Amino acid sequence: MTRQMVVLLGCLTFPLSPFPFPGLSAQKRAITFDDFIALKSVSDPQLSPDGKWVAYTVTEYSLKDNRGTARVWLADVATGQTRRLTEGPGSDRQPRWSPDGATLAFVSTRQNGSQLWILPIAGGEARRVTNLPDGVSDPVWLPDGRGLVVTSDLKWPADQEIDRRNGDYPTEARIWTELMWRHWDDWRVGKRQHLFRVTVADNGGAKDITPIDHDAPTIATGGDGDVAVSPDGKEIAFAMHGDSTVADNTNVDIYLASPDGSGVRPLTTSRGADNTPRYSADGRWFAYLSMERPGFEADRVRLMLVGRKDAKTEAGTVVEATRGWTLSVGSYRWCPDSKCIYAVVEERGRDNLYRIDVPSFRRSVVIGNSGLNTNPSSTPDGKAVVYLHQSNTQPAEVWASGRQLTHHNDAAVAALDLKPLEEYAFVGALGDSVFGWILKPPGFDPARKYPLVYLVHGGPQGAWTDYWGARWNYAMFAARGYVVAAVNFHGSTGYGQKFTDAISQHWGDYPFEDVMKGLDVVGRLPYVDSTRMGAAGASYGGYMIYWIAGHTGRFKVLVDHDGVFNPLSMAGSTEELWFVDWEFGGTPYANRALYEKWSPLNFVQNWKTPMLIVHSQLDYRVDLSEGYQAFTALKMKGVPAKFLYFPDEGHWVLKPRNRRVWWGTVLDWLDQYLKPGAPATGAR
Numbered sequence: 001m002t003r004q005m006v007v008l009l010g011c012l013t014f015p016l017s018p019f020p021f022p023g024l025s026a027q028k029r030a031i032t033f034d035d036f037i038a039l040k041s042v043s044d045p046q047l048s049p050d051g052k053w054v055a056y057t058v059t060e061y062s063l064k065d066n067r068g069t070a071r072v073w074l075a076d077v078a079t080g081q082t083r084r085l086t087e088g089p090g091s092d093r094q095p096r097w098s099p100d101g102a103t104l105a106f107v108s109t110r111q112n113g114s115q116l117w118i119l120p121i122a123g124g125e126a127r128r129v130t131n132l133p134d135g136v137s138d139p140v141w142l143p144d145g146r147g148l149v150v151t152s153d154l155k156w157p158a159d160q161e162i163d164r165r166n167g168d169y170p171t172e173a174r175i176w177t178e179l180m181w182r183h184w185d186d187w188r189v190g191k192r193q194h195l196f197r198v199t200v201a202d203n204g205g206a207k208d209i210t211p212i213d214h215d216a217p218t219i220a221t222g223g224d225g226d227v228a229v230s231p232d233g234k235e236i237a238f239a240m241h242g243d244s245t246v247a248d249n250t251n252v253d254i255y256l257a258s259p260d261g262s263g264v265r266p267l268t269t270s271r272g273a274d275n276t277p278r279y280s281a282d283g284r285w286f287a288y289l290s291m292e293r294p295g296f297e298a299d300r301v302r303l304m305l306v307g308r309k310d311a312k313t314e315a316g317t318v319v320e321a322t323r324g325w326t327l328s329v330g331s332y333r334w335c336p337d338s339k340c341i342y343a344v345v346e347e348r349g350r351d352n353l354y355r356i357d358v359p360s361f362r363r364s365v366v367i368g369n370s371g372l373n374t375n376p377s378s379t380p381d382g383k384a385v386v387y388l389h390q391s392n393t394q395p396a397e398v399w400a401s402g403r404q405l406t407h408h409n410d411a412a413v414a415a416l417d418l419k420p421l422e423e424y425a426f427v428g429a430l431g432d433s434v435f436g437w438i439l440k441p442p443g444f445d446p447a448r449k450y451p452l453v454y455l456v457h458g459g460p461q462g463a464w465t466d467y468w469g470a471r472w473n474y475a476m477f478a479a480r481g482y483v484v485a486a487v488n489f490h491g492s493t494g495y496g497q498k499f500t501d502a503i504s505q506h507w508g509d510y511p512f513e514d515v516m517k518g519l520d521v522v523g524r525l526p527y528v529d530s531t532r533m534g535a536a537g538a539s540y541g542g543y544m545i546y547w548i549a550g551h552t553g554r555f556k557v558l559v560d561h562d563g564v565f566n567p568l569s570m571a572g573s574t575e576e577l578w579f580v581d582w583e584f585g586g587t588p589y590a591n592r593a594l595y596e597k598w599s600p601l602n603f604v605q606n607w608k609t610p611m612l613i614v615h616s617q618l619d620y621r622v623d624l625s626e627g628y629q630a631f632t633a634l635k636m637k638g639v640p641a642k643f644l645y646f647p648d649e650g651h652w653v654l655k656p657r658n659r660r661v662w663w664g665t666v667l668d669w670l671d672q673y674l675k676p677g678a679p680a681t682g683a684r
Contacts, residue, residue, distance in 0.1 A: 030443070036476060041068070042408055043056065046096060055073070066657045072095045094137065096140070098141055099144070130150065150206070151227065153191045160175075180220070197259065214240055227239075237277035242255070254275070267288075267306070276289040282337075304318055342376040348495060353365070353376050384401045391467065421474065436488060438485050441481050449527060451674040455477075456515065456537030456544045507567075507583065555609055560614070561614040562627070567599050569623075571588045573626075601629070611640075627643065
């Protein structure tokens, strides 16, 4: 669980034909799963050095191929004209402009896995420049344009015990002696993540410049890009977990090294997590993001600046550019003239773009008050800010200073009846103002009463935002004829750090009070049928579903995805141990009482509500055994229950076919109890 984790999952809606809701316009219809999976995913906009072009990726999903395929596109900032730049085969992603703007580097799976390719913009064929066994990611150009730094996994150490024991008869066995042997859905035994310097002129030439027994950059508590190169090319910065043990602390620091990897030295030495290094274009400043409190992955994220040569502050002096703020910086980008920084700041369910002047640190909103606005970059003349914008009614597209540049989903969205989110507020736990969202179904009739689906987000330090959900999509639930409500309870991000902090060591009281008070407000709405209400959540949201089952009978049906059922067993089976240590005030050996206090296991005797449990084999954050335990408890109690298991998914359901099964199963389960008599649609 991380500070960025919102409730995430599959895709949605059945049946495949329009739903016959009274009042639904003949021109617009409810979204179906086929509509949803056909929408294109626009991401990763990269502004050219001259500010005239934006390279970005467009991903299309296929049930036939059971995967998404990405292509690199190009948009003219002035005219908005677009064209596809790459044709595959394979998938093309992470486009990055060379310093002179003449060449585009990108990562492609067209040959030998995910390798680095370069493409001349003026014309010509793409050329592969790496052939590393485990592929590459996150390319960063060197200032002279002669090479790049990439990230790649490699076997570490070269000589391993399991190889000696296998001899001539290889097995799938693994041997390990350290913690963090797996992470998210990835086995980390016997490998490290290192930085490689790639020379463009040498096809396949790559040198490991971090040949040390650490993941460099870090694989845990990282930021939004953890590698940077100084403008003069004399220094490389990267975020690395410097401790010999990494599973029980968040001590990530920024390290500096020479371009050949020599002279590795720490720039930061705090015990909290420091990441996302960035140099100003003039070389006078070095910036990074920092969380102050050790062991807390959801602390306020501060923007820090370090004076370098010729800076107006003494070289080496560290200053916080966001001092006095209660909000966090999610990501940021320097202005080309080095006089400002554009920062993404989550604020009351939206992502706003702030301009922070340097060195005065005066800040102002430049893009905000609607949806999520991310991935900012400024043209050299400062006249336009290019960014990615999305909302509950629009999948992500590239925009430039309030003007939509790309239109990959406009025609598809125009045919759909998508209602905007409506914000509501109430007084919750501790007398604090708590905010939530309401979404009405297609063809909404205020004279009718609708069943309610109540969503609980994960994290727990996350939030429901005004976004186009790639997995838990509000509109997809609403399309089935439900009013959808979601509350940003104590612990949610975007409402100040004190509000976020409130959930730690209080998993079952303040958030539950907010959830129930928010339900009171929604349940009194004239168009909501308070006798037909269901709740669904994932990760911490799944924990809350288990907790709800033992503390209230107000819901007729529950859906739990990857939930924490027994915090004691979670503490011994998860990989990022600092998370449970912080959230429950220490290890289970030292503070067992709090683990027991907030354990849904201890309230199973009260369980009566029918529940669907979804859990996956490759979920290493919340182990599959949590779902097994809860399902066993339901069956032993005689409560109606169903288990949906995916052997090939992790904490999220990502593959198109699995997403289709997920949504069909989830929605039919809700219908079974909230709309008796509704036919099951199956997986058409």
